[in-house]
Amino acid sequence: MIGVAVLGSTGSIGRSTLEVLRRQRDHFRVVALTCGRNREEFAAQVAEWRPAYAGLALPGQDERWPCGPDVLVEAATHPDVGIVVNAVVGAAGLDATLAALRLGKRVALANKESLVMAGDLVMQAACTGGGEVVPVDSEHSAVLQCVTGRDSGLGRLILTCSGGPFREWPAERVAQAPVVEALRHPTWRMGQKITVDSATLVNKALELIEAHYLFRLSYDALEVVVHPQSIVHAFVEFCDGSVIAQLGFPSMELPILYALTHPARLPDTGVRRFDPVAAGPLTFEPVRREVFRALDVGVAAGRAAGTAPAVFNAANEVAVSAFLDGAAPFGRIAEIIDRVVQAHHPGPAASVEVVREADRWARGRARDLVKSS
Ligand code: NAD
Numbered sequence: 001m002i003g004v005a006v007l008g009s010t011g012s013i014g015r016s017t018l019e020v021l022r023r024q025r026d027h028f029r030v031v032a033l034t035c036g037r038n039r040e041e042f043a044a045q046v047a048e049w050r051p052a053y054a055g056l057a058l059p060g061q062d063e064r065w066p067c068g069p070d071v072l073v074e075a076a077t078h079p080d081v082g083i084v085v086n087a088v089v090g091a092a093g094l095d096a097t098l099a100a101l102r103l104g105k106r107v108a109l110a111n112k113e114s115l116v117m118a119g120d121l122v123m124q125a126a127c128t129g130g131g132e133v134v135p136v137d138s139e140h141s142a143v144l145q146c147v148t149g150r151d152s153g154l155g156r157l158i159l160t161c162s163g164g165p166f167r168e169w170p171a172e173r174v175a176q177a178p179v180v181e182a183l184r185h186p187t188w189r190m191g192q193k194i195t196v197d198s199a200t201l202v203n204k205a206l207e208l209i210e211a212h213y214l215f216r217l218s219y220d221a222l223e224v225v226v227h228p229q230s231i232v233h234a235f236v237e238f239c240d241g242s243v244i245a246q247l248g249f250p251s252m253e254l255p256i257l258y259a260l261t262h263p264a265r266l267p268d269t270g271v272r273r274f275d276p277v278a279a280g281p282l283t284f285e286p287v288r289r290e291v292f293r294a295l296d297v298g299v300a301a302g303r304a305a306g307t308a309p310a311v312f313n314a315a316n317e318v319a320v321s322a323f324l325d326g327a328a329p330f331g332r333i334a335e336i337i338d339r340v341v342q343a344h345h346p347g348p349a350a351s352v353e354v355v356r357e358a359d360r361w362a363r364g365r366a367r368d369l370v371k372s373s
């Protein structure tokens with residue numbers, strides 16, 4: 001029985017994780033749960049799973065559980081935890097990722113922001129602590145499934161992208177897109193932040209940076225293709241030109257289960273069986289990079305490396321919450337991120353403190369830009 005901590009248990013990935021664990025009670029037990037909001041749902045989860053540790057990760061008070069940001073690290077480092085499912089959204093997930101890896105635990109990582117902010121530090125923590133990062137993100141899970149057992153000759157990755165709700169919209173309309181439309185993702189049901197990131201294609205930029213650190217490939221070997229049906233999750237090309245892909249109906253439960261069991265597999269009756277006829281025609285098209293500019297801004301930040309990806313991530317978090325609050329139009333998100341990244345002089349991401357400082361600077365700058373619009 002492996003002990004699991006689920007950080008962000010009330011979110012989209014957190015709930016799907018508990019759904020998977022409900023079917024795998026012979027193999028895993030829930031040792032720790034944390035959430036940010038949704039206290040009542042959290043209370044029901046705690047009653048069902050009776051974890052050894054439960055905490056609310058946001059400041060405040062609740063007589064039932066410990067509260068505050070330290071809760072994430074406490075849950076992630078609990079001695080009975082072998083696997084930490086990090087399903088927190090945003091920069092708040094970084095410390096728990098690092099702490100778990102330093103103690104030699106597996107991190108099933110949905111919180112891609114940790115890897116984007118501090119990719120080298122995260123991979124170093126895994127190396128020195130003996131922990132491992134196993135991606136939950138469907139594209140990266142697909143890549144991992146394609147390369148596992150084939151440990152040489154990896155050449156190029158092509159990550160697929162649904163194109164988001166504005167795939168076919170004219171540029172002028174995209175710039176003024178309302179919040180309700182941005183939150184209407186064509187193929188995935190996810191939390192609000194990642195849904196907006198999918199509409200701007202910031203999510204794909206974050207994923208390219210994530211792939212760079214996970215699979216140690218240069219940005220020249222990382223590509224994106226639009227695939228509106230979200231059936232093929234990634235293509236992996238080997239050095240001889242052979243291509244292997246991983247397919248499935250869109251559901252996060254399969255990548256979550258695989259992140260828990262990799263490189264082994266467990267039978268799972270909860271996942272919809274694949275049916276190529278029902279999947280229908282599969283189509284592929286290039287990204288409209290001139291409309292979804294944030295993708296290239298993110299790739300440039302990834303290439304600049306050091307503190308640049310953390311700045312890209314932080315500016316995006318501020319711009320997305322401004323958009324969701326009605327304080328910035330959709331088109332301003334990419335513009336704000338671009339201006340913050342342009343104004344930044346990246347240095348080496350030598351420590352978590354340096355990364356946090358870059359993150360703070362970028363948030364301040366992005367907030368000023370939101371105010372000045
Ligand atoms: P969500 O908003 O549905 O859930 C986030 C969870 O984190 C909630 O439990 C919330 O209470 C908690 N939380 C929010 N802010 C917090 C904070 N400051 N400190 C601690 N906890 C906090 O988000 P989601 O869609 O489940 O996404 C979670 C992560 O997984 C993101 O990094 C996202 O990019 C990634 N991801 C999600 C999907 C998906 O299908 N939803 C797919 C791939 C990757």
Ligand code: MG
Pocket residue numbers: 137138139207
């Ligand atoms: Mg993804």
